Amino acid sequence: MYRDPVESLEPLHSRPALNRTLRVGMIGIGTVGSGTFRVLVRNQADIAARAGRAIELVVVAARNLGRAAGIVGERVALTADPMQVATHPDVDVVVEVAGGTGPARDWVLAAIAHGKHVVTANKALLAVHGAEIFAAARKQGVAVAYEGAVAVSIPIVKALREGLAANRIEWVAGIINGTTNFILSKMRDEGLDFAAALAQAQALGYAEADPSFDIEGIDAAHKLSLLAANAFGMPLRFADVQVEGITALQGLDVACAEQLGYRIKLLGVARRQADGVELRVQPSLVPADHLMAHVKGSMNAVMVKSDAAGLTMYYGAGAGSEQTASAVIADLVDVARLDGVNAAQHVPHLGVHEHATNALAVLPRAAVHTSHYLRVPVRAVSQIQAVTACLAEQKVPVRQVALAAERPGVGPQVLVLTAPVEQGTLDLAVHALQARSEVAGAVATLCVELLEG
Template sequence: MYRDPVESLEPLHHRQAAIRTLRVGMIGIGTVGSGTFRVLARNRADIAARAGRSIELVMVAARDLERAASIVGESVALTADAMQVATHPDVDVVVEVAGGTGPARDWVLAAIAHGKHVVTANKALLAVHGAEIFAAAREKGVIVAYEGAVAVSIPIIKALREGLAANRIEWVAGIINGTTNFILSKMRDEGLDFAAALAQAQALGYAEADPSFDIEGIDAAHKLTLLAANAFGMPLRFADAQVEGITALQGVDVACAEQLGHRIKLLGVARRQATGVELRVQPVLVPATHLMAQVNGSMNAVMVKSDAAGLTMYYGAGAGSEQTASAVIADLVDVARLDGVNAAQHVPHLGVHAHATNALAVVPRAAVHTSHYLRVPVHAVNQIQAIAANLAEWKVPVRQVALAAERPGMGPQVLVLTGPVEQGTLDLAVHALRARAEVAGAVTTLRVESLEG
């Protein structure tokens, strides 16, 4: 039913050497892998014309060989040993779409050691082991490409590397997790609480049975780490990212944000500061009139502020088989075009700012300077000015203060939008506020992002 790779690849190599076909070995043939095979086959002529040569899938590693054979047919060699794909002499580039951070690291490093280029959609692998992988790739002079690991159908890595290559990047901010964006959209549009919105996302296939990586912000932080490396030339600093998911977000705050003319989004932000780079993922309020607030459902969007181009925004699907395949194949086209040129340009330029250590530092949480939203439960509606006055005592600028619309079973709530203030200062003010007699419970705080130029 399927060809043995050892017996079948060598004749294929000799047969196609004259036309310099780029020979691809793929590890994994699940959702992304099968989509990649379909798009390669369906658009073969267009892809070859754009790449300058044919790109052919010649070998696949899969756990279930029968299933793999039903997808790729008899023209592709199959093996259950992923390392065979990673090291086979007749494979030019390895596409790793199996996922995970353990075995995938070994496969990718083995491929690099054997002089093969690598394309991957595995953001967790790169966020955790990227420094090691990119260093190995630079040593061997091969390309590691990963457009599909960041924002699926949005070519944001290419935009940062090529379209904005002349620019100094000031900040990157993105809705880069489709699952959480779907949940937040449902909480706003249908008034669902978090648990109900998550259940709906799982029923529709937008969330996994164990959605922890998505709803706790880890997936977005993996992607943000890669964006920051490309935007600022900094090392991959996933362990230093400040990560907060949406599991504690209450429906009342989604409604209160709307009352104040804002919407809540899980946003990844990488922002250049004088002392380093902010690297954070958290639910934030965005003005309801802003383009980022209009990104709904499972869609993704990334906004970039740079000195010459100004504000640019990129929008597209945040998940999907062929959507991810589109990014994977775009990377393959780049490999086909650039095979033999300086591969160091196709990994984040680590160490480019080694002479300026501040540029590589991650700004600590207490030093992050943003506006904030506060929801303060009080015993009586006439205590609204006392709350504002107390914040002013702590040098927290108050831009807007209002009473929340009445909700069944909930007492009066004072809503505050502050001006920009350091997180450390706000934390002290909120701690003092909670001790005041007029405050009737825990104070909820969220950051506010204007996303202005």
Template sequence: MYRDPVESFEPLHSPLAATRTLRVGMIGIGTVGSGTFRVLARNQAEIAARAGRAIELVIVAARNLERAAGIVGDSVALTADAMQVATHPDVDVVVEVAGGTGPALDWVLAAIAHGKHVVTANKALLAVHGARIFAAAREQGVVVAYEGAVAVSIPIVKALREGLAANRIEWVAGIINGTTNFILSKMRDEGLDFAAALAQAQALGYAEADPTFDIEGIDAAHKLTLLAANAFGMPLRFADAQVEGITALQGLDVACAEQLGHRIKLLGVARRQAAGVELRVQPALVPSGHLMAHVNGSMNAVMVKSDAAGLTMYYGAGAGSEQTASAVIADLVDVARLDGVAAAQHVPHLGVHAHATKALAVLPRAAVHTSHYLRVPVHAVGQIQAVTACLAEQKVPVRQVALAAERPGIGPQVLVLTGPVVQGTLDLAVHALQARPEAAGPVVTLRVEALEG
């Protein structure tokens, strides 16, 4: 039923006869893989013109060969053995879109060892094992490209390493998980609590049956790790990232943030400081007039502050089959342009300049310096002064204070926006507040990000 992949390769006769076709093997043909096949087939003439040579998918590895045949027809060889794709002599570049950090690592390392370029949308694989993968790629003189692993349709990796190559990057911040952004948008727009918004996201296909990686901030942290490495030339430091998801976020705080002129977004922030780099994912308040506050639904956006270009912002779809395929194929075009030239001219590998900045440490949580939102439950509305007095005693600057709008069944709540303060100082102030007799419950804190130049 299926052609023998070893005997199935035929040269593609193309108007670009003077340049050999780039032959692609793909591991996985699920959401991203099927989108990649469709876009390659539909736009083959435009892609070849832009790449300077034809790009042909010649073999696919899939668990379900019958399903795969229904997608690719008889135009592509099929195999159930992913390692056959990774090591096949007639494949120039391996596209890994199966996901995971187990077998995928073996496939990618095998492809590199056999002198093949690799394109992947697997952010978890790179965040966890990237140092090993990129070291192997440098040794073999091949490209590992990963635009689809970071922000789907947004070409942010290319922007950082090429468009902003003249700049010293000061910080990168973004909404880089579409699932959580959809949930937060529903909580704000429809007044849903977290559980109801998550259920709606699952019903509509925006969230997986097991949404842990998304809602706990892990997926965003994988992507942020890659962004930081590109922005600062630092090694991949996923294990050191401070990660907080949205599972504990209450609808009350979403509403109170609105009252204070802010919206809550799950942000990934990588910021260069004199003592090191902040590398953190957390729900944070953003001023409601800021562009980032208007990134809604499953959309993504990344903002970069650099010394010469200033503030730049990149916006696009945060999920989708063909949206991710667009990034995967853009990487293939880069490989097609550079395959066969000197290795030093390849699309830069992550960490290739890490020796210049390897001393950059990831700052501990206590050292992060931001403004904060506090919601302090109190026994009576007249106790607002006790809250501000306690914060003053703890050397926490207060920028704005208000009483939350009354809500049925909820007692008085003092809302505070602080000025910039080190997290360790804020933690001590919260401890002191909760020990006060005026406190009627746990103090809720969230960071506030101005995202200004």
């Protein structure tokens, strides 16, 4: 019923070496894989013109061969064995869009060992096994491209490597998870609590049945580790990212932030400091008049501060079949242009200095220096001075103090915005506040990111 993927393809040595079709093998034909096939077929003439040669999907590995045949038809060979695609002698580049970090690692490493370029949208794979994969690719002289793994339709990897190549990057900050941004938008716009907003996201297909990677901030941390590597020339440091999701975020804090002139977004922040790099994923207050505050729904946005270009911002879809396919095919076009060019130079694996002895350290949580929002429940409105006095004793600089607007069933709340202060100092101050008799409940804290030039 299906063509044998090993015997059905014309041997590469029988085709012209220059300008021949770039032959692609793909592992996975789900949401991203099917979108990639559709766009490749629909826009084949434009893609070939931009790549300098045709790009053709010739073999696909899929769990469900019948479903796969319904997508790609008879023109593409099918196999149930991903390793057959990874090692196929007549495939130039392997596209891995199956996901996961175990078997996917083996397929990608096998493809590299057989001299094939790799394109992937699998951020978890690269965050966990990237160091091994990029080292293997560099040794083999092949490219590993992964634009679709970072911000879906936003070409942020290309912007950092090429558009901002002349710059020293100072910081990168972004909304890089569409699911959490959708949830936070619903909490603000419709006054929903977290559970109701999550249920709506799941009903509309924005969140998985198990949304843990999204709502706990892990997906954003995967992506942030890749952004930081490209921005600062540092090794992948996913394990060192400070990660806080949105599961504990209360609708009350969304409303209080709005009262103070801010909106809450789950931000990934990579910032260069004198003694290291901050790597943080956290729900944070952003000024309501800032462009980042107006990124709604499942959209993504990334802002970069660099020394020559200044502030630049990149905006686009944070999810979607063809949106991710756009990035995957852009990587294929880059690979198609590699004839006669060193792959490691033309499409750098990361642009990192793997053997550098002066690699930037990741700052511990206590050393991160930012402004903060505090919501302090008190027993009486008159106790606002007790809160400010305690913060002064703990050497926390206060920039603004207000009382939260009255809400049914909610006691008085003191709202505080601090000037920049080390996280360790703020933690001690919160501990001291919790011990005060005037404080009537748990103190809520969030970072404040002004995202200024």
